[in-house]
Amino acid sequence: MKDPLKLVVITGMSGAGKTVAVQSFEDLGYFCIDNMPPTLLPKFWELVRESGKVSKVALVIDLRSRAFYDEIIEMLNNLGSDTFIDAKILFLDASDAELVARYKETRRSHPLAMEGRLMDGIKLERDLLSAIRSKAQLVVDTSKLTPRQLREEIFHNFETSESTAFHVEVLSFGFKYGLPIDADIVMDVRFLPNPYYIPALKKKTGLDQPVYDYVMKSDKTESFYQQFMVLLKNIIPGYIAEGKSSLTIAIGCTGGQHRSVALAKRIGDSLTPLYPVRTSHRDVKRRKESVNRS
Structure with missing residues (x-):
């Protein structure tokens, strides 16, 4: 050492x-x-x-x-x-x-x-x-x-420059698998256009570029993203001031495959220059074929 x-x-x-x-x-x-x-x-x-x-x-x-x-x-x-x-x-x-x-x-x-x-x-x-x-x-x-x-x-x-006293967790999830109990902020994006109903996109996820592009091209998505980022940039300093060591932001769609994954990825990428960020996708590999929505 x-x-x-x-x-x-x-x-x-x-x-x-x-x-x-x-x-x-x-x-x-x-x-x-x-x-x-x-x-x-x-x-x-x-x-x-x-x-x-x-x-x-x-x-x-x-x-x-x-x-x-x-x-x-x-x-x-x-x-x-x-x-x-x-x-x-x-x-x-x-x-x-x-x-x-x-x-x-x-x-x-x-x-x-x-x-x-x-x-x-x-x-x-x-x-x-x-x-x-x-x-x-x-x-x-x-x-x-x-x-x-x-x-x-x-x-x-x-505290030193190497300390990770505060960090952000951005998590995508599917509502049909239950809410993440450790989330501080939960956002429901089931109002956005659903790639599940596009045959070529159905079996892909929000980590695949075609699905990501489909979700992001919607005016609804862009409006939501811009307003949500303004909110986060305003409130995160308040969490830090209150002494929180981490903040978990959960983005949910029906199955946690498409919309929530794409939004979580974009939000995590946008916050990374500002804070230590870890982005994860709880349900991206899970599918319940009996439920025909994502």
């Missing part, structure tokens, strides 16, 4: 937002590990070196298991001397009052105060983590941050 492995150690106070943080790093393309015992880490680094397939790792470390605490400190001390790893520590903190409020709201027990006072557990954890906090390159106080704001803070500090 030419470049060093990018490692972010996510640690901090229990209840300060580590779950939101690790989910954010997953969306940034990091390989995430939650609370791996330090004794297993040397073997993990060895496997990463050999595979050459993992370039970014986010490692969650906390005090759910106090038995490993000394090993955690030793591991962090050794990271600076490993030229294979470019390590940064992200420490998430919050005020005592805010941590108490969060635990009261979720009705969970603090990992260091399972049978005692909540404040005793918080104080003990803060004392134990002081050494790690002093080593952190970034300390984020989440006392007044919403989950969305914490996510934005992580993106601001760790």
Whole structure:
């Protein structure tokens, strides 16, 4: 591996937002590990070196298991001397009052105060983590941050040009096979001229040029396409601003063979210069001959 492995150690106070943080790093393309015992880490680094397939790792470390605490400190001390790893520590903190409020709201027990006072557990954890906090390159106080704001803070500090934090999925489908349950936007294009009724086009799909040209030559198609693209270009930035990591646009016709495939292809091609886009055709290889429409 030419470049060093990018490692972010996510640690901090229990209840300060580590779950939101690790989910954010997953969306940034990091390989995430939650609370791996330090004794297993040397073997993990060895496997990463050999595979050459993992370039970014986010490692969650906390005090759910106090038995490993000394090993955690030793591991962090050794990271600076490993030229294979470019390590940064992200420490998430919050005020005592805010941590108490969060635990009261979720009705969970603090990992260091399972049978005692909540404040005793918080104080003990803060004392134990002081050494790690002093080593952190970034300390984020989440006392007044919403989950969305914490996510934005992580993106601001760790997103790179190689990150795929937001991408668009364009999907064609056939209504007779059911709606795609993961779609954010669904458009019905069954009002467009149907190539199914043209004998020479019936057994082809929207990926074949004659079918694509037949669908696109219609004034209805062009009008729909132009207006829909204006809509998408206006609303996609809003989805990004809301912190979504992906947007799935589903284009449906009756059988998912002709019209939806052609439109999905054109829409995907048009959005590709603007965003990372993947275009797929769920039902393009399926046919129900009992239903004579496409």
